[in-house]
Amino acid sequence: MSEEKEVTIYDIAKQLNISATTVSRGLKDHPTINIKTRKKIAETAKLLGYRSNTFASSLRSKRTQTLGVIVPRLNSSFMSSVLAGMENAANKEGYNLIIAQSQEQVEKEKENAQIMFNKRVDGLLVSLAYGTESIQHFEVFFSKKIPVIFFDRVAAHADSTSIIIDNYSAAYQVTKHLISQGCKRIMHVGGNMLLNVYSERLRGYKQALADHKLPFTEKLVLTGNLTEECGAETAQKILKMKVKDRPDAVFCANDTAAVYCMIALKAAGIKIPGEIAFAGFNNDPISRVVEPNLTTVNYPGYNMGQAAVTGITSHLNGGTNISDTNTIVLRSELIVRDSSVKKK
Amino acid sequence: MSEEKEVTIYDIAKQLNISATTVSRGLKDHPTINIKTRKKIAETAKLLGYRSNTFASSLRSKRTQTLGVIVPRLNSSFMSSVLAGMENAANKEGYNLIIAQSQEQVEKEKENAQIMFNKRVDGLLVSLAYGTESIQHFEVFFSKKIPVIFFDRVAAHADSTSIIIDNYSAAYQVTKHLISQGCKRIMHVGGNMLLNVYSERLRGYKQALADHKLPFTEKLVLTGNLTEECGAETAQKILKMKVKDRPDAVFCANDTAAVYCMIALKAAGIKIPGEIAFAGFNNDPISRVVEPNLTTVNYPGYNMGQAAVTGITSHLNGGTNISDTNTIVLRSELIVRDSSVKKK
CATH class of the missing domain: 3.40.50.2300 (Response regulator)
Known part of the structure; x- marks a missing residue:
């Protein structure tokens, strides 16, 4: 498979005959660059297929803007509503969702947790598998202060919030x-x-x-x-x-x-x-x-999904701390x- | 929010009183390191919460082991079966799924495509929104030779495969x-x-x-x-x-x-x-x-999801080339x- 070379800010600079610093600032909407130039830079970036270097910025900010979701099964009416609510809230907050299903198996849930950890998700949203009795496999998240929210099928943990109905x-x-x-x-x-x-x-x-x-x-x-x-x-x-x-x-x-x-x-x-x-x-x-x-x-699956994502993003943005909130109970009828x- | 320092191979080396090179080789199961030492290294890595540097390895391999999925709506019975099939196949192949919904809006589909592009997904799986008439917004993927597979609601493109029923x-x-x-x-x-x-x-x-x-x-x-x-x-x-x-x-x-x-x-x-x-x-x-x-x-939603993922991973692994396959038609009854x- 042939692959084209990655477009850099230097390519954009060359194309517009301006400095790479100007391009870099322009892409960040820096006020010292005039609006016309910023617009020209943005257009050229799009034209050439430039991708902001999310890896490098992830390394700097230690954020991936990604949330992990582990659910028992994706093909259930309830869970598809939850996911729709999660995606909606995540999209608004500028986060992406990585999803995995445990297929009701504890061993798969453990694997999924490890994968999410290695993927460096900023936070984790979990509904437990049918047979899960211990949540030891999420300990790596707690010890790294990566926020975890359990929803629907939950387990108590001092550093986590549970979102449930009564x-x-x-x-x-x-x-x-x-x-x-x-x-x-x-x-x-x-x-x-x-x-x-x-x-x-x-x-x-x-x-x-x-x-x-x-x-x-x-x-x-x-x-x-x-x-x-x-x-x-x-x-x-x-x-x-x-x-x-x-x-x-x-x-x-x-x-x-x-x-x-x-x-x-x-x-x-x-x-x-x-x-x-x-x-x-x-x-x-x-x-x-x-x-x-x-x-x-x-x-309220959709609302549960939304509440789980906003709970975790609010924590990540320095709002409500997850450790302070034990349980969020949504209204059912x-x-x-x-x-x-x-x-x- | 306090965050612990990232565990490095130097921390593992220090703990075991061996060299960082040995640790690095041990983690990669290098044959020059004896099995006992490899095991000790793996255990210590797990104990300390070491994460393999996926960012750095992504930069090297240009792979993120991530597939993007854009669907019209997540909360439909059909789409939840598709997703379950996708997750199952992706998990087997060692890929993760990032999902987004266009909510049947072309503008949101365009945004989602750009986000997936910036996230550097290795491949993209798309079912089009209700009003999508042009697929110009996926051109960035085609020009970078990032494989795209359309499923169910599809559009013809020389560099893409469509998975449909008849x-x-x-x-x-x-x-x-x-x-x-x-x-x-x-x-x-x-x-x-x-x-x-x-x-x-x-x-x-x-x-x-x-x-x-x-x-x-x-x-x-x-x-x-x-x-x-x-x-x-x-x-x-x-x-x-x-x-x-x-x-x-x-x-x-x-x-x-x-x-x-x-x-x-x-x-x-x-x-x-x-x-x-x-x-x-x-x-x-x-x-x-x-x-x-x-x-x-x-x-066959579940089968469609599986076929879409295996089609794209086979392409990525150098198997069947997507440009060679125009359409895959699944059996319906x-x-x-x-x-x-x-x-x-």
């Missing part, structure tokens, strides 16, 4: 709503309880039951990976129960499992919400398409739709 | 299928006809009509932005038509418009597929949730579901 309270609201519709045997389908998002939702569900004097039944709590298959399997488990033991409502920790559980139950002739009411979590596009439309919690409304 | 043939198959179900007045709802993806789908639709001796009716072709609103508005237009003028099938150029058109028509009492059959494009998750399930074209099956 999963406990959101799940409490969902459960309370189902109780208000007359439901007494509410099933909860949750995810890996090592992750804050799922353990907090379970806690909210339990507390709402307790506050409304409903018994907590261990058998009505299932955990799984919350995929389509998980939803369909949940339906089979319900269908195998004696009718009197069946739940009168199902609250799934995501929309995917809720929707595919509904579809399988409907196919078996179960009336929703009449026999079993349904609620999910995330407000994914499918929640507004399934019939009846699914009651869910709106999860219960969206009641027909899948859970028994009383009209 | 939109013409896919739309032909959809239309032919609807005709085989007895449909004679098939409406097509398309996107911006300046974009290859939409103009090719229209062409396939027209050709299938012609090949089956059905008249082409200008009034049955609508164009729009293919959003939920566009789908709902299309339904209103159909409902305002005299019953005898109404289409007996609607083929939308994406699933979103098809699904929201179906929902609005169903609410108005129209039977699907009995009165109007439906087909979409993309195989988004909503297509399997809407009732009846939507006939669509499976669009018609998925027939209940929304279009009139004859059982």
